[in-house]
Amino acid sequence: MSAGPYVLRVNGNDHEVPDAHLGESLLWVLRERLGLPGSKNACEEGECGSCSVQVDGELVCSCLVLAAAAVGREVTTIEGLAPDGELADVQRAFVEAGAVQCGFCTPGLLMAVDTLLDDLPDGGDPDDLIVREAISGNLCRCTGYGRILEAVSIAADLRRGNRT
Amino acid sequence: MTIARTLEDACTALAEHPDALLLAGGTDLMVGINRGQVGFDHVVVIDRVDELRGWRREGDELVLGAGLTYSEMGRGELPVLLPALAQAARTVGSPQIRNAGTLGGNLATSSPAGDTLPVLAALDATVVLRSSHGTRQLALDRFVTGVKQNALEPEELIEAVRVPVLDGPQEFLKVGTRNAMVISVASLALVVDRAGRSVRVGLGSVAPVPVRAIEAEAFVDGAIDWDTGSLPDAAVDRFSGLVAEAARPIDDQRGTAAYRSHAIGVLARRALRRAFSESAP
Numbered sequence: 001m002s003a004g005p006y007v008l009r010v011n012g013n014d015h016e017v018p019d020a021h022l023g024e025s026l027l028w029v030l031r032e033r034l035g036l037p038g039s040k041n042a043c044e045e046g047e048c049g050s051c052s053v054q055v056d057g058e059l060v061c062s063c064l065v066l067a068a069a070a071v072g073r074e075v076t077t078i079e080g081l082a083p084d085g086e087l088a089d090v091q092r093a094f095v096e097a098g099a100v101q102c103g104f105c106t107p108g109l110l111m112a113v114d115t116l117l118d119d120l121p122d123g124g125d126p127d128d129l130i131v132r133e134a135i136s137g138n139l140c141r142c143t144g145y146g147r148i149l150e151a152v153s154i155a156a157d158l159r160r161g162n163r164t
Numbered sequence: 165m166t167i168a169r170t171l172e173d174a175c176t177a178l179a180e181h182p183d184a185l186l187l188a189g190g191t192d193l194m195v196g197i198n199r200g201q202v203g204f205d206h207v208v209v210i211d212r213v214d215e216l217r218g219w220r221r222e223g224d225e226l227v228l229g230a231g232l233t234y235s236e237m238g239r240g241e242l243p244v245l246l247p248a249l250a251q252a253a254r255t256v257g258s259p260q261i262r263n264a265g266t267l268g269g270n271l272a273t274s275s276p277a278g279d280t281l282p283v284l285a286a287l288d289a290t291v292v293l294r295s296s297h298g299t300r301q302l303a304l305d306r307f308v309t310g311v312k313q314n315a316l317e318p319e320e321l322i323e324a325v326r327v328p329v330l331d332g333p334q335e336f337l338k339v340g341t342r343n344a345m346v347i348s349v350a351s352l353a354l355v356v357d358r359a360g361r362s363v364r365v366g367l368g369s370v371a372p373v374p375v376r377a378i379e380a381e382a383f384v385d386g387a388i389d390w391d392t393g394s395l396p397d398a399a400v401d402r403f404s405g406l407v408a409e410a411a412r413p414i415d416d417q418r419g420t421a422a423y424r425s426h427a428i429g430v431l432a433r434r435a436l437r438r439a440f441s442e443s444a445p
Contacts, residue, residue, distance in 0.1 A: 137258020
């Protein structure tokens with residue numbers, strides 16, 4: 001069943017979606033119709049977090065969002081974190097800490113960490129429990145998470161301007 | 165597809181399309197849609213209906229909108245007013261799931277493992293249903309009728325849930341294979357009503373529907389020294405046994421019936437001890 005043409009606002013730009021079916025998830029439309037393959041598709045049931053995006057500033061699994069129901073929302077994907085080609089603070093932190101191995105979980109984790117840092121009170125330092133809870137919906141099967149936790153700490157310093 | 169902006173919009177769309185899917189957070193429904201297991205002709209999207217969002221206080225009652233998300237259950241005043249609900253919400257899925265999933269969705273799915281359901285059972289919650297024909301209210305045990313079965317009529321949606329504000333401690337405890345992203349193997353909510361001198365216990369994942377441990381409640385109400393807020397160890401043991409007897413668990417992929425009976429007794433003991441201290445000898 002067709003969802004009719006509709007417009008999604010992604011990373012600050014309006015994108016027309018002309019021929020979508022009604023049942024398509026936001027993840028599917030981002031990857032297959034809008035040419036934004038940074039959000040990864042793995043479980044399609046909200047378990048792995050590799051498709052994480054921000055919708056109106058809130059972290060969600062894009063596989064669990066009906067694309068046509070996201071009309072009028074502000075969607076931010078991994079492609080929107082560093083629109084000018086410079087690495088965002090969270091991306092720099094992951095590189096510095098060596099927190100990327102196969103890389104499949106990385107876009108989702110970056111969105112989760114970016115949301116965590118956005119939501120922290122000014123100058124707040126995320127304690128270990130808060131960080132672990134914030135990334136509990138993002139599975140990484142390579143790193144064992146040690147370097148990811150280190151990356152979050154670096155990213156928090158970068159965001160607060162305690163490190164350049 | 166209809167993106168409803170008001171409750172009336174949603175009810176009108178449902179009246180026109182009684183078989184439509186109602187979509188709120190999508191955390192259950194989209195799993196089935198992604199797998200091609202859910203057929204549909206029309207979708208009514210209700211996540212932008214203001215009347216379904218948030219919560220309000222009406223005297224000694226709270227009216228929780230069906231669109232209240234798990235994240236919202238843990239914010240602001242709600243963890244003080246409804247600690248057991250906030251605790252239950254925190255055990256749901258991940259931040260991603262808690263940002264999207266809703267109280268109304270948990271009720272409508274009516275899974276035996278629905279994490280808010282034992283809390284609502286313990287609180288004697290009332291479910292407010294709405295359609296273009298009007299509203300009706302059902303007690304939780306009239307609403308959830310079986311495994312993933314409930315009393316919703318085709319043209320109805322869940323508008324809100326009414327629960328009392330109680331003076332007394334509340335606990336929610338859940339057993340699963342790990343802390344995050346876990347479907348419960350057994351769960352228990354215990355709420356205390358000091359004014360009414362009563363303890364109420366709701367059990368999850370140990371029966372087809374959320375159940376109350378009525379005999380255990382009646383026993384412990386009489387065993388507590390309400391003036392000091394204490395009770396003896398022997399009473400805790402007896403309570404734990406009676407709660408386990410109220411469970412009607414089955415074997416499934418997440419656990420055995422025997423394990424669930426054991427676990428629910430342990431949770432009962434732990435919750436009661438957190439709420440009441442040991443009597444002085």
